[in-house]
Amino acid sequence: MKSFGDMMKQAQKVQKQMGELQEKLGDDRYEASAGGGMVKAIVDGKQILKELKIDPKMLADGDITLIEDLVITAVSDAQNTSAEKMTEAYGKLTGGFKLPF
Secondary structure: OOOHHHHHHHHHHHHHHHHHHHHHHHHOEEEEEEOOOOEEEEEEOOOOEEEEEEOHHHHHHOOHHHHHHHHHHHHHHHHHHHHHHHHHHHHHHHOOOOOOO
């Protein structure tokens, strides 16, 4: 059985690794597109939108509702990919133990 001191050292180690992982996630980028590439969204590993590109041809068409739908789709897809990768990374760190975030 581990002593309390050993458990505290392990907790500190995991805390340090979590901080490093969070920093890495902030640097990661995930891209998704919609409308055949007419709209592209790039988010970081924390699901924060970093870039949004809309092909000028979309603006010329003037269909605002379509543009809005494509933006939502691209951003959502990129955020979902990022969230999956984040969950996977935290799962490796915690040995599959689910964390509340």
